[in-house]
Amino acid sequence: MWWLLGGVLVVAVVAGFLWNRSQSDTEQATVTRPASAVGPNGGALVGDANAPVTITEFGDFQCPVCGQLHQLWEPTLEQLIQQGKVKFEFVGLEFLDQGTTESLRSAAAAVCAADAGKFTEYYNALYNQQSRTENSGFLTNDRLQRFGSEVGITDPAFARCVSSGRFSGWVTKNTDTTSQKGITTTPTVLVNGKTISNSVAADPERLTALVDQESS
Amino acid sequence: MRSPDTLTSPATRHRIPPQWWPWCSTAARLVLAGVWAWAGVAKVGDPDASVRAVRAYEILPETFVKPFAWGLPFVELALAVLLLLGLATRPAAWVSAGLLLVFVGATASVWARGLQIDCGCFGGGGAAAADGPRYLRELGRDGLFLCLAVLVAAGAPSRLALDNLAQD
Numbered sequence: 001m002w003w004l005l006g007g008v009l010v011v012a013v014v015a016g017f018l019w020n021r022s023q024s025d026t027e028q029a030t031v032t033r034p035a036s037a038v039g040p041n042g043g044a045l046v047g048d049a050n051a052p053v054t055i056t057e058f059g060d061f062q063c064p065v066c067g068q069l070h071q072l073w074e075p076t077l078e079q080l081i082q083q084g085k086v087k088f089e090f091v092g093l094e095f096l097d098q099g100t101t102e103s104l105r106s107a108a109a110a111v112c113a114a115d116a117g118k119f120t121e122y123y124n125a126l127y128n129q130q131s132r133t134e135n136s137g138f139l140t141n142d143r144l145q146r147f148g149s150e151v152g153i154t155d156p157a158f159a160r161c162v163s164s165g166r167f168s169g170w171v172t173k174n175t176d177t178t179s180q181k182g183i184t185t186t187p188t189v190l191v192n193g194k195t196i197s198n199s200v201a202a203d204p205e206r207l208t209a210l211v212d213q214e215s216s
Numbered sequence: 217m218r219s220p221d222t223l224t225s226p227a228t229r230h231r232i233p234p235q236w237w238p239w240c241s242t243a244a245r246l247v248l249a250g251v252w253a254w255a256g257v258a259k260v261g262d263p264d265a266s267v268r269a270v271r272a273y274e275i276l277p278e279t280f281v282k283p284f285a286w287g288l289p290f291v292e293l294a295l296a297v298l299l300l301l302g303l304a305t306r307p308a309a310w311v312s313a314g315l316l317l318v319f320v321g322a323t324a325s326v327w328a329r330g331l332q333i334d335c336g337c338f339g340g341g342g343a344a345a346a347d348g349p350r351y352l353r354e355l356g357r358d359g360l361f362l363c364l365a366v367l368v369a370a371g372a373p374s375r376l377a378l379d380n381l382a383q384d
Binding site: 001002004005008009011012013014015016017019020021023024025026095096097098099172175176179180182184185186 | 339
C-alpha cells in the first residue's frame with residue numbers, strides 16, 4: 001500500500017504546485033506602477049523628499065491595531081512631516097484578507113488616491129472610518145469611491161481606478177516583497193529602516209525624541 | 217509475585233472492550249480525514265497567503281517556500297481522501313503522524329525563536345492575531361491530532377475501509 005500512497009502524494013504535490021501557481025495573484029497579476037511618489041518599500045510617500053528621517057508604516061486598512069495606532073500617532077506624525085523632519089511612507093498590505101479582497105482593494109484605492117493628489121486625506125478617512133470587524137464586506141468599491149468624494153477627489157478617473165483594481169497587482173507585489181523581508185504583522189513601523197515597537201510609535205514624546213536623535 | 221487471580225484481563229486493562237477498538241480507530245480515521253480536508257480546502261483558496269504563512273516560519277530557503285506552500289494543501293487533501301475511503305490507511309496515517317510531527321517541530325522552533333506568527337494551519341497568511349500568537353494551543357491541538365494518527369497507524373484495523381475489501 002505504500003506504493004499507492006507514494007504515487008498519490010507525488011501526483012498531489014505536482015498538481016498542487018501547478019494549480020496554485022495558476023491561481024496565484026503574485027504570479028499572474030499585472031503590476032502597474034503609480035505615477036505618484038513611491039518610497040523604497042513600494043509605499044506611497046508623503047512629505048519633503050529631503051527630510052532626514054523616513055518613517056515607514058506597513059499597514060492594513062482592516063487591521064484594528066493599525067487603526068488604533070493611527071488615532072494615537074497621527075497628530076505627531078503630521079507635525080513632524082510639516083516641520084520637514086520626516087517623510088512618511090505607507091505600504092498598504094493585504095495581510096488580513098481571508099477569502100475576501102477588502103484589504104487588497106482598500107490598499108489599491110489608497111494608491112489611486114495618491115495619484116489623485118489626496119493620499120493623506122484618504123488614508124486618514126480609511127482608518128478613521130474603519131469597520132469594527134474584519135472581512136465583513138464593509139469595504140465595497142462603492143464605499144471606497146464615496147470616501148474619495150468625501151475627501152474632495154472629483155476626478156472620475158479615481159472611481160475608474162478603484163473599480164478596475166488598477167493597483168491591485170502593485171499591492172500584491174508589495175505584500176509579497178514585504179513578506180520576504182520577514183514582516184508578518186501589521187502595523188510594523190520602521191524609522192530609517194529600523195523596526196520600532198508600536199508603543200514607541202504611539203507615544204508622541206518618545207517618537208519625537210527618536211526622530212530628533214535620528215536627524216541629528 | 218502477583219497471584220493469577222490478581223492479574224487483570226485485557227478487557228479490564230484497556231477498559232474499552234476489545235471489540236470496540238476497530239470502531240475507535242474508525243472514528244479517529246474519520247476525524248483525521250476531516251482535519252486534513254479542512255486544512256487543505258482552507259489553504260487552496262489563497263495560494264499567496266499560503267506562501268506568506270510558510271515564509272513566516274523562517275525555516276525553508278526561499279527556493280523551497282512556494283513548492284512547499286503550494287504542494288502541502290494537495291497533500292493534505294490526498295491524505296483526507298485516502299483516510300476517508302480507508303485506502304492505504306496505515307501508510308496514510310503514518311505519513312499524517314510524520315507531517316504533524318513536522319508541524320509541531322516548526323511551531324516549537326518559531327516559539328523558541330520569539331517570532332510572532334499565526335501557524336497558518338487552516339489558512340491565513342501567517343499574521344499573528346491581534347492578541348498575539350497562540351503557540352501552546354496550536355501545539356496542543358497538533359499533539360491531539362498526532363495521537364489520533366498513531367492510533368490509526370498502529371491500532372486495530374478500522375471498519376468501513378476499502379482496505380478491508382482488498383484483504384477479503
